[in-house]
Every structure is written in structure tokens, then in C-alpha cells.
Amino acid sequence: MSSRLDDARPEAGAAGTPGLRPAIHFTARDTWLNDPNGLVYHDGLYHLFYQNNPFGNVWGNMSWGHATSTDLLHWTELPVAIPCDEVEDIFSGSIVVDHGNTSGFGTENDPALVAIYTSAFKPGSEHSGTQAQSLAYSTDSGKSWRKYEGNPVLTRGTAHFRDPKVFRYEGPAGDWWVMAVVGAQDRQVLFYRSFDLKSWELLSDFGPANADALEWECPDLFPLAVDGDPANIKWVLIVSINPGAIAGGSGSQYFVGDFDGTTFTPDPSSLVDMSGGTAGEGSLAQALRSCLWLDWGRDCYASVSFSNVPDGRRIIIGWMNNWDYANELPTAPWRSSMTLAREVRLTAVNGSARLVQQPVLAELAAGEELPAAKDQMNADTFELRNAALRLPDAVPGSAQIIEAEILPGSADRFDFRLFGSSDGSKGTILSYNTTSAQLILDRRQSGNTCFHGKFASVESAPVDLENGVLKLLIVVDHCSVEVFIQGGKVVLTDLIFPEPENTENWLSAEGGPATILKLAVSTLT
Numbered sequence: 205m206s207s208r209l210d211d212a213r214p215e216a217g218a219a220g221t222p223g224l225r226p227a228i229h230f231t232a233r234d235t236w237l238n239d240p241n242g243l244v245y246h247d248g249l250y251h252l253f254y255q256n257n258p259f260g261n262v263w264g265n266m267s268w269g270h271a272t273s274t275d276l277l278h279w280t281e282l283p284v285a286i287p288c289d290e291v292e293d294i295f296s297g298s299i300v301v302d303h304g305n306t307s308g309f310g311t312e313n314d315p316a317l318v319a320i321y322t323s324a325f326k327p328g329s330e331h332s333g334t335q336a337q338s339l340a341y342s343t344d345s346g347k348s349w350r351k352y353e354g355n356p357v358l359t360r361g362t363a364h365f366r367d368p369k370v371f372r373y374e375g376p377a378g379d380w381w382v383m384a385v386v387g388a389q390d391r392q393v394l395f396y397r398s399f400d401l402k403s404w405e406l407l408s409d410f411g412p413a414n415a416d417a418l419e420w421e422c423p424d425l426f427p428l429a430v431d432g433d434p435a436n437i438k439w440v441l442i443v444s445i446n447p448g449a450i451a452g453g454s455g456s457q458y459f460v461g462d463f464d465g466t467t468f469t470p471d472p473s474s475l476v477d478m479s480g481g482t483a484g485e486g487s488l489a490q491a492l493r494s495c496l497w498l499d500w501g502r503d504c505y506a507s508v509s510f511s512n513v514p515d516g517r518r519i520i521i522g523w524m525n526n527w528d529y530a531n532e533l534p535t536a537p538w539r540s541s542m543t544l545a546r547e548v549r550l551t552a553v554n555g556s557a558r559l560v561q562q563p564v565l566a567e568l569a570a571g572e573e574l575p576a577a578k579d580q581m582n583a584d585t586f587e588l589r590n591a592a593l594r595l596p597d598a599v600p601g602s603a604q605i606i607e608a609e610i611l612p613g614s615a616d617r618f619d620f621r622l623f624g625s626s627d628g629s630k631g632t633i634l635s636y637n638t639t640s641a642q643l644i645l646d647r648r649q650s651g652n653t654c655f656h657g658k659f660a661s662v663e664s665a666p667v668d669l670e671n672g673v674l675k676l677l678i679v680v681d682h683c684s685v686e687v688f689i690q691g692g693k694v695v696l697t698d699l700i701f702p703e704p705e706n707t708e709n710w711l712s713a714e715g716g717p718a719t720i721l722k723l724a725v726s727t728l729t
């Protein structure tokens with residue numbers, strides 16, 4: 205997080221930036237948001253709680269905002285769920301459905317939703333200066349929340365202890381609640397156990413490991429079957445780090461390993477030697493690129509997963525921003541949005557289990573119900589030679605989904621230019637370079653970049669062709685580009701702030717013809 209800036213809500217009547225408001229990403233109506241909190245599916249609704257400043261559009265007065273959705277694309281903002289008060293800010297955390305009524309807050313037939321959040325105690329509090337874990341519960345499906353009178357339920361009497369993610373562990377050893385929570389400046393995830401959500405015992409810790417950072421934040425730990433095989437369960441530990449991420453500033457790394465109810469043991473293939481050896485900085489940079497990154501872009505942070513989703517599906521949402529410049533994004537009256545909801549799976553890549561992510565809309569689009577998706581283009585196989593190909597323009601008010609399968613052949617690189625100007629000087633350039641096997645996103649000419657010195661940037665991710673083919677799913681939504689590469693094995697998310705008149709999209713190949721096996725463009729509102 206960055207420094208506190210209170211009460212900067214834009215004046216009523218200010219024109220704002222409606223042209224930058226995303227169509228299918230959650231933004232608060234007229235306030236600030238950061239991390240997703242308490243993601244839970246309950247009674248047919250997906251609940252998104254989030255770090256919110258109810259009084260302004262910069263970070264401060266941290267409270268839990270609340271929105272719900274039936275399709276994970278369109279959200280309804282509800283009143284603030286857990287507001288800050290004179291003694292505490294309400295920092296990040298999670299929600300569980302207490303099915304067994306272990307807490308006694310609900311009943312066995314009508315289980316309570318229990319929020320486990322970090323109390324960031326203020327000077328007026330007897331716990332002033334510390335961060336500790338507290339409970340609030342709801343017995344009306346998340347509409348109203350009551351704080352537990354025994355708060356905080358877990359304290360170390362320290363300042364940087366936060367972001368509890370609680371889940372139910374059920375394994376050979378038994379079943380209990382597990383909390384993954386960070387000692388932020390120790391760069392550690394601590395694991396605790398409870399039988400009633402109220403008293404917690406320390407089990408183990410993990411970290412520091414892999415990318416170096418000032419702080420670890422917002423951990424999540426969950427099991428997944430590798431390639432759907434129930435006999436091969438691996439555990440994924442997501443850790444958000446700030447600063448020190450691959451694209452600069454804040455970002456998230458993950459580890460794959462085992463969890464026995466007590467201890468997380470990373471697979472050796474998840475761990476990277478960060479010592480740099482004798483080769484110095486070059487090999488350190490290489491080591492950083494060998495860490496497992498949830499996202500290779502600048503703007504995906506604090507991703508955590510929903511609890512209680514049916515059918516064992518694991519769906520995550522992240523905050524689409526970067527602490528480097530978060531408070532200065534040029535939007536009003538709101539500031540910041542969430543990423544798309546992404547379903548995560550594990551698949552074996554060269555013998556090691558690795559995450560793949562797919563936006564939930566892709567799954568819907570491939571299946572049934574997506575009434576609002578409109579085809580703009582659907583091309584059969586053709587050769588792309590030297591002339592650039594004009595794609596359908598971006599449509600104000602809609603997100604655009606571009607699906608491409610490209611056989612580069614003898615082309616050295618090909619470029620998508622998104623939100624381009626007609627003179628060709630402006631646009632967000634998404635390229636694949638066949639020689640370096642890198643996917644590159646260049647937002648230096650994407651539009652408004654001057655609001656912060658760290659915003660104009662170029663990101664890159666290593667991407668191998670598969671059977672000679674590159675598969676891309678690109679979702680652009682007014683002020684963001686999310687790229688899911690090779691079926692989601694690599695993901696890259698960046699914000700952009702294009703001028704409203706720049707709506708042209710182009711595709712070009714350089715150095716030789718490329719074969720376009722599939723090119724489909726559709727809009728979604």
C-alpha cells in the first residue's frame with residue numbers, strides 16, 4: 205500500500221472520464237478500490253467484497269465495499285459492508301461459509317458467512333500500531349455484518365501481520381480451518397489452525413523464497429488436480445509482492461507444492477536460486493524471469509480465489525493496478541478496477557505442474573449463455589503478408605475479445621496495434637518476436653501515460669510456440685488489455701488510457717508472411 209490520502213472525492217458535477225469506464229470489469233461507482241476481499245459464492249450469487257475508501261477516490265479510510273454478480277462479468281454495487289471506524293481500518297481478508305456452525309454465529313441449517321479480516325488499529329485504539337486478525341459475521345447472506353465482540357482473535361502484537369485467507373482443510377489427518385496470513389516485512393506466509401474460527405494455533409511458516417521484495421501480501425493456498433487427475437493433487441500458494449515483481453512494482457508470484465494440513469512444502473521445480481552467482485546482475489534478471497509469475501504485466505495484484513464455488517472450480521480475481529502509480533490513475537469519479545474473473549487449473553508443463561488461467565467469459569462464450577457477445581469478424585485461414593490488416597474498431601461501451609491462432613512461418617514478428625490513431629502514431633502494441641520467443645506489450649504510445657513517471661512501459665514474457673502456433677485471447681475493455689497466451693499458460697495484464705478518438709485495431713507481420721489460422725473478434729457489453 206502507499207501513503208494515506210484522505211477525502212479526495214471529486215467534486216459533484218465534475219465531468220469525470222465516462223469513456224474509460226470498463227464494460228465487464230468491476231469498478232466502484234464513484235470511489236476508490238484496491239484488493240478483492242472475501243470472495244465467496246453463496247445462494248446463487250458471487251460476492252465480491254473489496255478494499256474501499258467510501259469517502260474518496262484515493263487510498264484511505266479502508267473499509268469493505270460489496271458487490272454481487274450472477275455471471276462474474278456484471279456486478280451490482282451494494283452498500284459498504286464493513287466500514288472503518290475510529291479504532292480500526294478494515295484491511296484485506298477472506299470469507300468462509302461456516303457449514304458446520306463451528307463458530308456458533310449461525311446454525312447448522314442456516315450457516316453464517318464469517319469474514320476474517322485484518323484490523324489495522326488506529327492511534328485511538330488500545331491496540332494502536334498493530335495489525336491483527338478479527339471476525340465479522342452475517343446471518344442474512346452478506347447483507348449486514350456484525351463484528352465479533354472477542355476481536356481481535358489473533359494478534360502477534362506486531363505492525364505488519366495481515367491479509368488472512370481462511371479455508372477448510374480436509375485430509376487424512378482430519379479437518380480444520382487453516383489461515384494463511386503474512387508477516388509482510390518478514391516476507392513469510394504463516395499458517396494457523398482453528399476448530400472454531402476464534403482461537404488459532406501457529407502451525408508453520410513459509411518464506412522468504414524466490415523474487416525478493418520489501419513486502420509479501422495477500423496469500424492464498426488451494427488444491428487443484430493436475431490435468432484433472434484426482435489422484436494427482438497439488439497445492440498452489442499465491443503470494444503478492446511489492447515492490448519487486450517481474451514487470452516492476454507490485455505483482456504476484458506462485459509456488460506449487462504439497463500441503464499436509466500443517467506445512468506447505470514447495471516442489472523443487474517451483475524454487476529459483478536468486479543468489480545471482482558469480483555472473484552478477486544478468487543472471488539475477490534471468491533468475492527473476494524463472495520465478496512462477498501469475499501475471500507478467502504491470503497491473504494484476506492481490507489475486508485471491510472464491511470460496512465455496514460448486515464443482516471444485518477455482519476462480520480468482522485480482523486488483524487491476526500497481527502500487528507504483530495506483531493513486532494517480534487518470535479516471536474519475538472512480539479509481540481502479542478488478543481483473544476479469546479467471547478460472548485456474550493446473551497442467552503439467554515439461555513434467556512440472558503449472559497454472560493456466562482462462563477468463564470466465566471465454567468459457568461462457570465457448571459454451572452456452574452469452575447473449576450479449578456480438579461477432580465483428582470471424583476469418584478462416586489466410587496468409588498475412590506485408591500489408592497491415594485493419595481489424596474491426598473498438599466500440600465505445602463494449603469490451604472487445606480478439607481470439608487469434610497464428611503460425612508465424614517466416615515472419616520475424618507480428619504486431620497487434622490496439623486503440624490506434626489513424627495516422628499510425630498512437631496505439632498499444634502487442635507483439636510476438638519469433639527470434640527471442642517473447643510476447644511484448646508496449647504501452648508507451650497507448651494514450652495518456654504522463655500522469656506518472658513509471659507508467660509508460662514495455663512488458664515482456666517468454667512464450668514458446670506450440671506445434672509452431674501462437675494462441676492468443678485478448679480482452680480489451682476501455683482502459684485495460686488482458687492477454688491469455690497459449691491457453692492461459694502465460695497471462696499479461698496492463699492498464700492503458702487511450703484517447704477516445706483512437707479506436708483503430710490493426711494486425712501486421714514483418715519479415716515474411718504469417719499464416720492466420722483463426723481470427724475472431726467480438727464485442728461484449
Ligand code: FRU
Nearest residue numbers: 205239255266295296366421
Ligand atoms: C495489498 C494491501 C494489503 C492490505 C491492503 C490495505 O494491496 O496493502 O496488504 O491489507 O492492501 O488496503
